[in-house]
Each structure stands twice: as structure tokens, then as C-alpha cells.
Amino acid sequence: MRNLLARFAANAFWTGRYMERAENLARILDVNETFARGGTEEESWLPIVRLHADEDLFFSRHKRAAVDRVVHFYTIDRDNPSSIIASIIHARENARTMRHVISTEMWTQLNVFHGWITELNRRDIRLNNLSRVCATIKESCQTHAGIVQGTLYRDQVWYFYLLGKHIERAGQTSRLVDIKSHLLENPIGEAEVAADISQWNALLRSAAGYHAFRRVHPRGIEPDRVIEFFFFNDGFPRSVISCLDRVDTLLAGLAKANLTAAQDLRDNLAPLQDLIHAGNVQEVRRLGLNAFVDDLQRELDSFSNELVERFFH
Secondary structure, three states: OOOOOHHHHHHHHHHHHHHHHHHHHHHHHHHHHHHHOOOOHHHHHHHHHHHOOOHHHHHOOOOOOOHHHHHHHHHOOOOOOOOHHHHHHHHHHHHHHOHHHOOHHHHHHHHHHHHHHOOOOOOOOOHHHHHHHHHHHHHHHHHHHHHHHHHOOOOHHHHHHHHHHHHHHHHHHHHHHHOOHHHHOOOOOHHHHHHHHHHHHHHHHHOOOHHHHHHHOOOOOOHHHHHHHHHHOOOOOOOHHHHHHHHHHHHHHHHHOOOHHHHHHHHHHHHHHHHHHHOOHHHHHHHOHHHHHHHHHHHHHHHHHHHHHHHHO
């Protein structure tokens, strides 16, 4: 890499991924707490473990997916590499190694956030406190994103940070929608329709997409419209299609800076972009939401691994 050490590029990329991962995990826990009301613990919280393919690690340490154990596992369990606290610790460590190329404001805010989350204990994350804790995590991550946008110099560090952020966001948005997959595959009765609409409403709000969705669909909330909005609406910044388009734009910027591998990666991204641009909710229904998300996750992982291989080794 001509202008930036591969180590700094990798650290910027993973800082963006870890911060986005922490925010989205807080969103998933928060919305699942809404869905869980009225269901059994196992029915309500096991899908979170399955969603992240963490069954082996989780059940090596816990006998069942009780709410307190799942919440602890994904919030303050330092031995779970996918937890929120692990993400923030890794993000801070990566930022520390490139302290001289990031702003003082970015470093300071990340330190304050790190200090707060490392002080949380089991009492702080009890179910009746969970929504408040998740709100603080989301707010801290959004503050971080704003500081990055307003202070980080637009060189290759900025490009790689945003590549990590948007690749992670595309995967996490699809995971968020996948929470509802088991309900879509098990039709509900009329008496449950109102509760179901309330859950789709909560899903939109958890992704900060409710008011944007209402601008597109002023009346009614229908599952197919919400799925279309999360995957295929290019006006919503958290949609999968928006994230992939952003990744393509960032790679084009790096290609202009004479990083020839970036143009090769754009070519590798094209099939995934074509899949999403040509996709629609009928295709998602035909495949099944869970299967569609699994395919998307595999393609994103493959693309991310290719990026890591080309730039960071």
C-alpha cells in the first residue's frame, strides 16, 4: 500500500466495524426485549444466539438461553468476542495504535465510552434496565459517528474506517430483519395481527427508520413493505442496498488514489450489488427470509475476507 501502512488501514477498518457492531447489537437486544414480552425465555432469547451462530460458545458455558445469560453474553461478557464490551475494547485498542492519525475529539469520546461500559455490572443490565442501557450505547456510538464525520481527515484512514462501517452495517441490518423470520414462516392468527404490527413498528424504530418508512408509506405497516425498506430502499442509509452502494463509492475513491486492488474489489462487489439491485421482496419470500439472509451473510463475509487479504496482508 503506497500511502498508508497496511497496519493502520486494518486498524481503521476494524475500528469502523467494531463501533458499528456495538451499535447494532444494542439495537437487536433492544428490539428483542420488545418482542420477548409474553413469550417464554427460551423461545424469546435463543433466536439471538442462533442469529449470530454462537450456539457452540454460548452452550459451552450455559445450559439454557435464559434472558439474563443471553443479555450478559452479548453486553458485558469480555470472553465473548462478539459482545458489545469486547467490540468497544477492540475499537479503543485499534484507535490507540493510530492515535497520531485520528482527532483528539475522536480519541477522547471513545475513551469516555470505554470507561462507562467497562464499569457496567450484572445489576446494570437487568431486563428492566436493558432498554436504557441500549439507548446509551446507541447514543454513544452515534456521537462517535458524528465526531468521525466532523473531524477525521479525508485520507485513506477515513476510507478504510467507512468501508468497515458499511460492510458491518449491511450484515447487521439483515440480521435485525432476520429476527422476524421465524414469525413469517409460521403464519399467525387474526388475534395476533395487532401484536405483529406492533413488532414491525418496533423493528423500524430500533433501526431509527420509522419516520423514514412513513415518508415512503404514510399509512399502514405491512411486513413486505418493511422487508423491502430494509433491503432495497436506496434512500434509507441503513438499508443493505445503501450500504453496498456506499462501499462501491469508497472503493472507487481508493482506486482513484492509485490503489489498483480497490478496482479489483469493485469487480468482486458487482455480483453482490447486482443481486440486491435486481432483488425484490417476492424473491425474498420465495427463498425464505432466513435463507435469503444466510446467503447475503455468506457473500458479505466472502467479500470482506477478500478485502482483508488484498489490503492488510
